[in-house]
Each structure stands twice: as C-alpha cells, then as structure tokens.
Amino acid sequence: MADAAATRAARPPVLRGRHDRDEITGRIGSIVLRGRLPRLFWPAFFVAFLFVLLFFFSIAWLISVGVGAYGINIPVAWGTMISNFVWWIGIGHAGTLISAVLLLLRQPWRASINRFAEAMTLFAVAMAGLFPILHLGRPWFFYWLLPLPNTHMHWPQWRSPLVWDFTAIATYATVSLLFWYMGLIPDLAILRDRARTRAGQLFYGILALGWRGSAFHWARFDRTYYLLAALATPLVVSVHSIVSLDFTFALIPGYHSTIFPPYFVAGALYSGFAMVLTIAIPLRRAFAVEDLITARHLDNAARVMIAAGMVVAYGYLSEAFFAWYSGDTYEQTTMWRRAFGPYAPLFWVMLACNVGVLQALWLRRVRFSPLALWIAAVLINLGMWLERYVIVVSGLANDFLPSSWGTQSLAWLDYGIFLGSLGTFFALVFLFIRILPAITIFEVEELADEKAGRA
Amino acid sequence: MxxxxxxxxxxxxxxxxxxxxxxxxxxxxxxxxxxxxxxxxxxxxxxxxxTRMGRVILAGAILGALAAYALVLYSVEVDYPVNVGGRPLHSWPAFVVIAFECGILGAALAGFVGMLAANRLPxxxxxxxxxxxxxxxxxxxxxxxxxxxxxxxxxxxxxxxxxxxxxxxxxxxxx
Incomplete structure (x- = not known):
C-alpha cells in the first residue's frame, strides 16, 4: 500500500496548478471565440487543405477510371481501400475508449482529452466509411447495402459479414455523433453566453438548445451520458470484431483464424491511442495547455499503448504459431511469404514499429519526453497501417490455388487516396479546433473545483 | 411583466x-x-x-433489436426465401449480429431524444x-x-x- 501511494505521488497530476472557472472558460473559449490561434495554424491548415484537394482529385479519378486505376487485380482484389478502412476505423476506437470506458471507470484523466478524442473518432469514422464505398467499383450503388425496396426486389445478404459491417459502422458513426454532441451541449451554452458577435451568439445559441444547467436536466443528462457510455463500450468491441469477421469468414489462408476479433480490437486501440498522442502532443504545445493536458495524460496513453501493443504482438505470435501448427501447407506458405516473400520489407518494418518501437515506451524517460513519444506514436501509426496492408494483401496473393497466385503493387492512386484521406482528416481536426471547444470546459471546471476542494 | x-x-x-x-x-x-x-x-x-431514462433506453434497445430481427426474418422466410441445399432459412446466429447493432442504435437514439424530450429541450x-x-x-x-x-x-x-x-x-x- 505504502509503495502504491508513493508511486502515485511520484506521478504528475492530472491537472497542474490551481484554476478557477472563469480562467478555464476564458482560455478554452477564446481559442474559438476570439480566434486566438498559434501563428502556424492557418499555414498548417493550408497544407492539409492541399491534401484535401488531392483527395478529391483522386476520388474523381477513381470513379471516372474505375477501381483498376489503383493497385488491385485478381487474385488480390482487396487492396489499400480495405486496409485504409480497417486502419481508420481502428483509429476511431481510441476516442470511444477514452470517452466511454474511462468515464465508466471514473478516470479523471479523461476530462481534458475526451472531446478531441471523440472528434477524432467522428472524423476517422467518416474517413473509414468512404473506403468500402470507393472500393465498390460503382460507389453510387452503395445504398444497395440497405434493406430498401429496389428495382430488382433484392434484399441484402444478411448472412454476409459485409452487411453486418455496414450496420456496425452506421451504428458506430451515429452513436459517436450523438455522444459527442451531447457532451458538447453544456459547453455550447458557455460559448453562447461568452460570444460577443451576433453570429456567434446565434450559432452557439442554436446548437446549445437552450441549455440552462438545471439540476433536473443534469440528473437526466448524467444518467443518459453514463448509459450511452455503457452502450458504446460493447459497441466499440463489436465494431472491430465485425470488421475482423470480414476477413475470418473468408476461407483464405491468413484470414481464417479465431484470433482475429480480439487481435483486431487490440490493434484498433493501439493505433487509436497512437493517433491521440499524434494529435495531443502538438495541440497542447501549440495552444499552451500543458497544464490541462499534462504529462500524466501522455504517460497514461503510453501505458494503454503498451498493454494494447503487447496483445497485438501476441496476435502476431499466435498467427505464426498456428500457421505452423495447423500443418496446412497453404497457411504455412502464406506466413512464410509474408515474412520472406515480396512483402517482406513491409512485414519487417511493421514488426519493427509495432513490436520494436513499442518497447521504448517501457522507459519512463521516453514516456515523459513529448518529442520521443510523438515520434514513437507516428511510427506505430505507420506500423499499424502496414499491418493491415500485409494482412489484407498477403492472404489473397497466395490462396489455395497455386495457379492463381499473384502479387500486388501500389499505384500512384493508392498513395493519393491514402495521403488525401490523412489530409482531409487533419483539415477536419483543424476546423474542429477553430469552431468548437477542443477541451471539455465543464468537466475541467469540475476537476479544478474538486481539486481546490470547492465541489 | x-x-x-x-x-x-x-x-x-x-x-x-x-x-x-x-x-x-x-x-x-x-x-x-x-x-x-x-x-x-x-x-x-x-x-x-x-429519472426513468434507463427504462427509455432499454425500450429503445429492445425495439431496435426486435425491429431489425423482424425485418430480417420477414425477408428470409416470407418475402424472398432462398433454399440453399436445404439449409435452414432462419439461420439466427448470423442475424443476431445485425439485431445487436440495431439494438444499440435504437438505445442511443432513444436516450438522446428521450433526454431532450424529458428536459423539454430545445x-x-x-x-x-x-x-x-x-x-x-x-x-x-x-x-x-x-x-x-x-x-x-x-x-x-x-x-x-x-x-x-x-x-x-x-x-x-x-x-
């Protein structure tokens, strides 16, 4: 006990220094209301916007030329569109974990990072949702996945994981949006009352829905918020499990494995927390909110990454072991070609990032150095993208018919669409920071008052 | 005044x-x-x-899940039965996934709309x-x-x- 208390004392606080409500509101609110932005904000947005243009151009190219324009072919009919999809949806999951699971576990450190983590979820899901649709070849028919009356009198194939996936992603996007907006309402009321311009008052006023912070309202708000969190928790596990079923239901060597659902969920949290750090570290520096998003947050996020990352490492081990243990030549060949075949460089970079770089996080010095942590997070993001790519492609390239074996290479369009989606994601994050409070004001107020013994 | x-x-x-x-x-x-x-x-x-928000959310969850399951059941049993080698039309393990997702969706919508309605907002x-x-x-x-x-x-x-x-x-x- 004494040891545990001593360790806790040695850890940095969730909130540094003493704060009052007026100061917190002023600091977070003025980013939005007075546009108090760092000097490089708009230049950085401009760079992201160039990638938005690239994204639009690439999508237009893809739709007008067809899916053959990027690097897929038979037998590898699933390429970067699917790996992008899995990667982006995984990134979204950390936001839900922070906002829902940490709320249920009553972890005070979620308060200052949950808002932008939830926004990150929304934008990541928006990006993810595009990829399966672009992958369709005829994206304008995507609504055939819905049980709508159509001219062919067809129903969706309910037994297909692709249809499950559609319901899972649609539900996940809706629930994330509702949860995010609900948490925003009290903060929007603050901005409504703080706004000096008529346009600002109208904009935040309409969105705040007339919130007045009544005790009766708070009681229902709180109960609903907790219940939504309790719903989001199994949802987030189910979403990535269903994503993994897209693979495991297929009788493809390297896909058909029971480790996939937990392994994918862990991978999602892993890459999601890496993305949280990728955004949080520059954000806290640029907006000088190091006392609200403290070293404690970064440390905790890094610890979650160690836990999730080690599960992912176990997943790699298990995949390799069962490929060997299955005694199936094709499983073994796929595994062998993954490590030593045409995708070997990607495979080893993936291992180096996801398992190698991860080990650095055991060191306190790395967890407490924002720069080192940021570099590790970016490398792990890269590694996780490679993981999805390697899984998607290597199984299909060597299936049970050696006569149809093939390989896949990346075309410029693969890069255009992936980099474009990254740019669009960051452009949306920039706009979000400019328009809405990126840190939950009312929860940080509560935290500060609790700390000062006022609550 | x-x-x-x-x-x-x-x-x-x-x-x-x-x-x-x-x-x-x-x-x-x-x-x-x-x-x-x-x-x-x-x-x-x-x-x-x-507060009765818990019951509202539970009702939303049940309604969402049942509605989705009923739709699937109607489509495979009544509207478009496809006999694939005598396999059962009502292959419920596959349908549970969709019902689960729609249950969560119904619960979240009921919670959000119900919270606003009970609070008389906007x-x-x-x-x-x-x-x-x-x-x-x-x-x-x-x-x-x-x-x-x-x-x-x-x-x-x-x-x-x-x-x-x-x-x-x-x-x-x-x-």
Missing part, C-alpha cells in the same frame, strides 16, 4: 446544496437549481423522482435567462431559483431567507 421568481447565487456547489436543502425544509416545493456541472444529489434534494427562452447575473460566460454559477408560483413564496421573506442561507447575490426573474 409579472414576477416569475427569485434567483439567488451561491459561492459553490456545497453552499447551493445546503441552501436547497434548507429551503426544502422550510416547505418550498417549486425550486430549481443551476450549476456549471452536475452536482451529486442536488436533484434528489429538490425532490426529483428517480427551449430557447426561459425566465432565468432574463436575470442579469445568470450567465455561463464565466464558466457558470451556482444558483437557486424559487418560483413565485410556490405557495410559500413571499418576495421579501423569501429573499431574506435566501440571504440568511449565504446567497452572495439575489435577483428577481420576470416572465
């Missing part, structure tokens, strides 16, 4: 809860309290019945917004509202009682 009530401001959540309890003790029933963040137990002090005007001191601009304040409709309400007496309970500032609200 008829009187709507009296609003008193308190220094912190503790003072507000104490004042609310004391006013309830004096027999007031038409009270409302406002705070920048949820204050544990304040709604109970004000005499709120336990309501863009309320008399407390007319009180000059009632603002969230500085992060929100802790205030207690006594409505004029309360049978115990006597403007002078109520104000004196609120001041006695430690109110830092007292204002009148009008309809």
């Amino acid at each position: 008829s009187a709507h009530g009296v609003i008193a401001y308190f220094a912190d959540a503790g003072a507000l809860s104490e004042a609310a309890r004391a006013m309830r003790g004096k027999g007031y029933s038409r009270l409302d309290a406002f705070s920048p963040y949820p204050v544990e137990g304040l709604a109970d002090i004000l005499g709120m019945r336990p 309501q863009y005007y309320h008399p407390v917004f007319g009180a000059p001191g009632f603002t969230f601009a500085h992060g929100g304040r802790f205030c207690l509202l006594v409505e004029a409709a309360d049978p115990r309400f006597r403007k002078g007496v109520t104000k004196r009682q609120l001041r006695g309970l430690g109110a830092t500032e007292i204002e009148e609200t009008v309809l």
